[in-house]
Amino acid sequence: MSTFETRLSDKDDCNITLFHDPEDPSSWVIRKWKKLLFWRRIELSRWFATREQAEDFARELIENCERQRRKAS
Numbered sequence: 254m255s256t257f258e259t260r261l262s263d264k265d266d267c268n269i270t271l272f273h274d275p276e277d278p279s280s281w282v283i284r285k286w287k288k289l290l291f292w293r294r295i296e297l298s299r300w301f302a303t304r305e306q307a308e309d310f311a312r313e314l315i316e317n318c319e320r321q322r323r324k325a326s
Contacts, residue, residue, distance in 0.1 A: 258271070266318060268287070273304070284296070
């Protein structure tokens with residue numbers, strides 16, 4: 254994980270990160286990862302112009318993961 258990346262959710266089925274490079278203030282990237290054995294793969298990547306937009310989208314992803322986990326139980 255890079256120094257510009259922040260983990261928002263670190264659950265096995267819902268690994269979500271926020272990436273932001275300070276040199277490019279208008280790029281905020283939300284990524285959803287899938288763990289596969291010894292590595293991970295990007296399942297989803299969305300770009301946003303503001304941090305608020307990115308965090309709102311990340312919250313929705315996390316809520317969806319929680320709903321799916323409850324349905325599976």
